[in-house]
Amino acid sequence: MAEITASAVKELRERSGAGMMDCKKALTETGGDLEAASDWLRSKGLAAAAKKSSRTAAEGLVGVAVAGTKGVAIEVNSQTDFVAKNEIFQGFVREVTGIALEKGDDIDALKASPMAQGGTVEEVLTANIATIGENQVLRRAKAVSVSQGAVIPYVHNAAAPGLGKIGVLVALESDAGVDVLEPLGKQIAMHVAAAFPLALDENGLDQDTLERERAIATEKAAESGKPADIIAKMVEGTVRKFAKENSLLNQLFVMDGKTPVSEVVAKAAKDAGATIKLTDYVRFQLGEGIEKEESDFAAEVAATAGLTK
Structure with missing residues (x-):
């Protein structure tokens, strides 16, 4: 049985985008032949799965x-x-x-x-x-x-x-x-x-979240033109209200x-x-905090058909 080296696994991963263990298994199954291992991954749908893993899932x-x-x-x-x-x-x-x-x-x-x-x-x-x-x-x-x-x-x-x-x-x-x-x-x-x-x-509220609310409240309160001590009280009141409501x-x-x-x-x-x-x-x-990709369907179809300039 051919020795499966780390460098071969690394190269196959770079070629296919598949996982390390899948690459190692593919090389084992094909006697260390990189081309055959690539085809093996494709036949199992594993290379395709790796490519799909770059797409946003929300x-x-x-x-x-x-x-x-x-x-x-x-x-x-x-x-x-x-x-x-x-x-x-x-x-x-x-x-x-x-x-x-x-x-x-x-x-x-x-x-x-x-x-x-x-x-x-x-x-x-x-x-x-x-x-x-x-x-x-x-x-x-x-x-x-x-x-x-x-x-x-x-x-x-x-x-x-x-x-x-x-x-x-x-x-x-x-x-x-x-x-x-x-x-x-x-x-x-x-x-x-x-x-x-x-x-x-x-x-239990996140301190970074509270500081962000404090910064926003400070900016808004500063526009009132009131004295600094009054502004400080306004800010703390706003932050307390936010904490209570959340x-x-x-x-x-x-x-x-x-x-x-x-x-x-x-x-x-x-x-x-x-x-x-x-x-x-x-x-x-579901999807909370995930930034969804804005896709151009027409451009995606064109790219798939090889029509992009």
Whole structure:
């Protein structure tokens, strides 16, 4: 058997854009022949999958799952919304969500986890790219848990059970029963989906975000022409308002528009004669923070046909 050198793997990767392990396997299968290995990758759809991986994937699905006192949300992206309706894609997201529920939210560990059909999550994803014909990315995952109580899931714009455009998990630490926690958690989860809090409380807000708001407020306040001490108070007031409006426990409950979420939880605890604490949440919105490419379809067709100048 021919020796597969690191330099040969590197050259094949540069030629095909395929992954290192796929390149090594291709060279092994073809006795180290670079041309034959390139053809092998193409025949398996792996080179094509690598080329597609440069395309922006901002559509897809968010998956959520819970088991007892823990839950997980994941996001798997595709290039078009059409793929989100594909049974292969939905099945992949559903299974990977289940794997994440069992093994945790570390993306590298998830990618290396075995799937029921054989192969790792990353290998099956690569095969799906070739089969479906679009770039797909396992983008992120987040797990939450409580020692006692419940984690309640909610999916907005559901494409299938547990799959949709917005996935929310709400963690309630409590000695109350599920008959109390599930309806409360569902309402809070719907609030989270609609209100888009940035943190559980003010202390959890990102400091860079607060400084950016402070800078904007300072610039606006300076235009008022008021004395420096008044401007300073105006700025701090604006930042405090921003923090209050963007921390979940301080937000006004969307169900009535007047009661802070913290008070909604306190009232539910009092009515149930139990302790209830909202300890964590997850809100994944599909494509959030991904800059979508603006494509010129006519130019893309022309380029494909070799008509570009």
